[in-house]
Amino acid sequence: MSTTSEPTRPDAAEVDILDELKAELAQDLEEERPPHAGPLAQVAAGVVTLLIGVSGIVLSLGYGLGSLTRPGPGLWPFAVSVAVTALSLAQIAFGRDATDTEQFTRSSALTALGVVTMVALAALLPVVGFEVPSLVLMVIWLRFLGGESWRSTVVVSVVTVAAFYALFVLALAIPLPRLI
Structure with missing residues (x-):
């Protein structure tokens, strides 16, 4: 004999309370958030991370890449630095109009x-x-x-x-x- 119960649905008063809490939380989060960054900040962030990625590529080449079967100490830092560089270039090219960023x-x-x-x-x-x-x-x-x-x-x-x-x-x- 199974005693499963049907899930109860919230009544209208509970739904209203939940909606109010969600709205209040969203407002609190928006008040605490720093102002949005503009296009110049977007490009500046992309340039900074681009410099970091390129520096990582140069440094990792100095450690030696090895091969995929016998990786050198610079192989994985090189791979990560290439990814950072590519994402930075994408940020510079396409991320200027983003609205989900914050000022420094x-x-x-x-x-x-x-x-x-x-x-x-x-x-x-x-x-x-x-x-x-x-x-x-x-x-x-x-x-x-x-x-x-x-x-x-x-x-x-x-x-x-x-x-x-x-x-x-x-x-x-x-x-x-x-x-x-």
Whole structure:
């Protein structure tokens, strides 16, 4: 004997309350959102990411691409940099009229700091190896950009770098610059 019950449909009063809550939430979100960016900001964002993509291509070529069967340490950064470059060109060409973008604000500096730390990681890899720059990057991103506690920052940073080491160095035998 089954005791399934039919789903109940909300009555008109419940629907009205839900509609009011949705409208209020949409209004609150719109009030908190920074002003829309104009076409100049769209092009500027595309140019900045284009420069990042091209820089990534150049840096990854310096690490060596290898082949698809024996990838070098620069192969995946190269692939990602090519994608960033292509998407940046598309943004410059077609994204000027987008209305779902926001003006640059003080919080935009966090993104810029994230990019600077990635460039520093790429510059430090051949000098001091994979482990230390990766650990420093994780700490900066989690603690200072993400606002995590020191405890979670240390645990997540160490575990993440150890996991990347195990995956890329031990399991896949990718010749990353290392301390050891």
